[in-house]
Every structure is written in C-alpha cells, then in structure tokens.
Amino acid sequence: MSTRAIVPVKLSLYSGDVYTLWAPTWTEHGTDWQAFLGDSEHILAFHSVEELLLYIETNERHDLTSHPEWKSFNQRPAHRVVPGKKDYYDIVGVPEALAGRASYENVSTTSGVFEIAAALANVGAAEDASIFFSSHSVLRNVHRGAEHYSGPEGPKEWTAVGRAVVDNWEKVCESLDEAVRIVETDFSDERIADAAGRISNASAEAEAARKEAEERRRAEAEQADPYDNSLWATAGIDPVKVIIQGKAVYTLRTYLDGNPVFLGRFGEIFAFPTAKQMLRWIMEHDEHDLARMSTWEEISTAATGGELEVTVHDDNVYSFQGIADDILKGPDAVDTQQMNRAYEVMADAADWAGDDSLNSFLLANPRFQDYLSYMLGATDSSGYVPSKPYDDKAQSWRELEDILIKRFSKF
Incomplete structure (x- = not known):
C-alpha cells in the first residue's frame, strides 16, 4: 500500500x-x-x-x-x-x-x-x-x-x-x-505547450536538486568520522591512550558539565597496558567514577557481551614522546601542538583528581610557568622570551610527566 x-x-x-x-x-x-x-x-x-x-x-x-x-x-x-x-x-x-x-x-x-x-x-x-x-x-x-x-x-x-x-x-x-x-479537453495548443514546458522545467529542477542532495549525502558520508557511529561516541565516554616515557597506557574519560571524569577513583586513574586488559577489567568492576554516568551500563553490557571493541580516536591519543628532548634544542624544535595536547591531559587529570599538585609545581617554578605560557600561546606571558640554557625547562617538563604517571594505577 x-x-x-x-x-x-x-x-x-x-x-x-x-x-x-x-x-x-x-x-x-x-x-x-x-x-x-x-x-x-x-x-x-x-x-x-x-x-x-x-x-x-x-x-x-x-x-x-x-x-x-x-x-x-x-x-x-x-x-x-x-x-x-x-x-x-x-x-x-x-x-x-x-x-x-x-x-x-x-x-x-x-x-x-x-x-x-x-x-x-x-x-x-x-x-x-x-x-x-x-x-x-x-x-x-x-x-x-x-x-x-x-x-x-x-x-x-x-x-x-x-x-x-x-x-x-x-x-x-x-x-x-x-x-x-x-476527459476530452478543449485546451488550446498554446496552453498544452506551456504546460509541457512547465512540467519539463520542474522535472529538470527536481532532478538537479535530487542529484545535488545525493552528492551532498555522498560527500558527508565520505567525510563522516566512523567513530561518531560507535558505542563510545553514543555513550559519550572515550577511550584514551597516553604514550609517555616509552610506554603506552589506556584508560577512559568523559566530560560531565564540562568537567573531566576519568576511569578511576579517589584521584587514581585506572590505566592498563593494553586495550584488551581494560575491557576485561570493566566487565567485572563498577567501583569507579564513570559508573555514575547514565550511559555506563551500555558500555559495561556491551563489554560483557563481547560486542565492544576499544577504538581510540586520534583526538584522544596523547603522546609525550620527544617533548623533553626537543625542549633542550630550543623553542623552534618543539611541536607546540603536541605539547599543548600533552598539557591538556595533565590538566584534565589534575582537575578530576581535585588536587593542586600541578598548580603548586608551576607556582613553585615561575620561570617554567612563563616558559609554558609562552610556548602554549597564553596571553599573559608578560613579554617573556625563552633563552638558553634549556636544561631546567626540560627537567621541569619531565617532572610534570612524573606527576601524571603517579596518577596511573599501573605503569
């Protein structure tokens, strides 16, 4: 019908x-x-x-x-x-x-x-x-x-x-x-011809609009991020991969009212050396901060049913590799985008943990705080320009990495 x-x-x-x-x-x-x-x-x-x-x-x-x-x-x-x-x-x-x-x-x-x-x-x-x-x-x-x-x-x-x-x-x-x-009509030839022209033009316009819409849908499909259709994206909880000091760890993170929430508890981020180990763990545990998310049950159920794969979006991969060595070479050698993203995950971890270790370290090292503000493009760098030697900056960065690593349950 x-x-x-x-x-x-x-x-x-x-x-x-x-x-x-x-x-x-x-x-x-x-x-x-x-x-x-x-x-x-x-x-x-x-x-x-x-x-x-x-x-x-x-x-x-x-x-x-x-x-x-x-x-x-x-x-x-x-x-x-x-x-x-x-x-x-x-x-x-x-x-x-x-x-x-x-x-x-x-x-x-x-x-x-x-x-x-x-x-x-x-x-x-x-x-x-x-x-x-x-x-x-x-x-x-x-x-x-x-x-x-x-x-x-x-x-x-x-x-x-x-x-x-x-x-x-x-x-x-x-x-x-x-x-x-x-119906035997008596419409004139002129009116019939006019109707034929209007029908033809409307059909052509409709076909052109259909093709345009089809091309737009095809282009959108080609540009669409497969991750957007994953259960992770639907649930609003993302796998995160951190590569730091020669190792890689996996964890999960979401944002609740704009505030970061990690897979963890009491300031400890539950981190795993492989994605499979993380999956096995979340099948059996729900005593962590993400469990209060309304969509956590979807993740847990899918993991238990063997229907969940860990897919880490590029935006959620944080690599610290080579940053400290590049700092030693001078500002021009540092990938500021990589540094900014690395600092992002450190700041998220500190915000979630609710402690002042990161801020306290920067307050205790004002020259390094100026250096970070300059490198990350902060507007309050107060005219500071990095100058040699850069050893102290590289060492301070390594200490920031250590602060983050200490939050991981396993490393």
Whole structure:
C-alpha cells in the first residue's frame, strides 16, 4: 500500500493509456477512505499529463478537493502530475506477468495492478471487478510477495491466480473502463505547450536538486568520522591512550558539565597496558567514577557481551614522546601542538583528581610557568622570551610527566 497522500498514476486500460490522480487509503475521523480524481459519477482520466495539469489548475470541483492533503499537493511544482516509474499500472497486460514464473518482478507487478484495480472498482462502483476481487480469496496472497510462492505449493497457487485472471480479466477490464471517463479537453495548443514546458522545467529542477542532495549525502558520508557511529561516541565516554616515557597506557574519560571524569577513583586513574586488559577489567568492576554516568551500563553490557571493541580516536591519543628532548634544542624544535595536547591531559587529570599538585609545581617554578605560557600561546606571558640554557625547562617538563604517571594505577 502506498504511503504517499496523492499519487499521479498511469493506467493501461482497454480504452488506452491514461493519467489520473490516486489517493490511497487514508484515515479521517476514524474512518478509512480512498479516492481518485473524479466527479460524482466517474473517475476522471486524461490522455496526457499536460491535460491533467491544466484540468486541476482550472477546475476546483472534483472529489479530491476534500482530501486533507489536496492543498499541499496542488501547491507543488508542475511535475506533480508526472507518475514515477513505479506508478505505471498495466491493467490490461497483467495476464502476461501471471504467465511467467512467480519472480519478484512478476509478483510485484501483479500485486500493484490488483491493488489499484481493486481501488478503482471500489471507488468507481465497477461491479464485475468488485465481484472478482471479493470472490477469489487466492488473489490476496499475491500481496505477500514472491517468497510466498517459493514453497512446494507455491507454483500451484500461482497457477491458480493465473487461471482466475484468464477466466475473468476481460470482464474486469470492461468493468473498469465503464468506471473511468476519459476527459476530452478543449485546451488550446498554446496552453498544452506551456504546460509541457512547465512540467519539463520542474522535472529538470527536481532532478538537479535530487542529484545535488545525493552528492551532498555522498560527500558527508565520505567525510563522516566512523567513530561518531560507535558505542563510545553514543555513550559519550572515550577511550584514551597516553604514550609517555616509552610506554603506552589506556584508560577512559568523559566530560560531565564540562568537567573531566576519568576511569578511576579517589584521584587514581585506572590505566592498563593494553586495550584488551581494560575491557576485561570493566566487565567485572563498577567501583569507579564513570559508573555514575547514565550511559555506563551500555558500555559495561556491551563489554560483557563481547560486542565492544576499544577504538581510540586520534583526538584522544596523547603522546609525550620527544617533548623533553626537543625542549633542550630550543623553542623552534618543539611541536607546540603536541605539547599543548600533552598539557591538556595533565590538566584534565589534575582537575578530576581535585588536587593542586600541578598548580603548586608551576607556582613553585615561575620561570617554567612563563616558559609554558609562552610556548602554549597564553596571553599573559608578560613579554617573556625563552633563552638558553634549556636544561631546567626540560627537567621541569619531565617532572610534570612524573606527576601524571603517579596518577596511573599501573605503569
């Protein structure tokens, strides 16, 4: 059943190929309704989409004006009357589909024709067509799809559908022809040409917009960070990798109201030499600060079920390697971005632990504090410029590293 409110359709009847508008079943005030473009006696159809467009633009008295979505539909661009590829129903030709095997295409085609033919019969009071659909229960299973006919009894039932159609379809089609009136319009050639141009332009614009949207989605998909779809990102808890003094450790961190929270307790960061060891640990422990996060259970459950992998985003990898050696060489040798990120994780750890060890160290070493302010681009460096020797700066940096390492449970 189509979920679109009002659908332009092309029908192949005995009287020829025609175009009309179909409103599949909708519910209003607790009652189900369905309709076609029509008057009080017939369903109205047209030889061309141009005539269909001009008719609905110049006639306000027809059965669809009472549809709750008619106003919205009628305000759309001119190509609103052009059926899509799936909106062509070859009613006359359905026996051909039934003559073949119960393939996806044949069953889908037959199902679509049965659906719209039954709707035409119901709305247009086509008696023979209505009797046909109500008296052959074997027709209903067509809507279940090709899989319904894949079993041992499938071919036999598909043949039964074909036999019912062969024996009755001519009367069905004649009945539908009587219910559908092809409107013979008197629109001038100029108006037909104008409608054709408007439909063509609107179709071209819609296709261009579709392609642009598709290209944009493709570009966004290519640029999308896979990490954003991970459970870590969803839960808002990130694996963190710290590479320092020749070793690497793993832990977890989040931010709560802008404040860092690590996997740890009482100022001790629970750190692990491998990601697998961290996973095994969190499966069995929940006595830590992250456990109070509402999403922690998602992480714990996924880890216990073997569905969680540790993926460390590049933004959460902090390398201290070589910083102290570069400090010895002079300011130009230091990767200030690397230093800034390293200082970030040290500051986060200190903030979470709630102690003053980091601040106390910097207050006790004002020249090194000036050095850091200069290197990290702080605005309050007070005109300070680093000068040789740099040994004391390198040593002070190593002491900062030691302060961080002492917070790790294992190193």
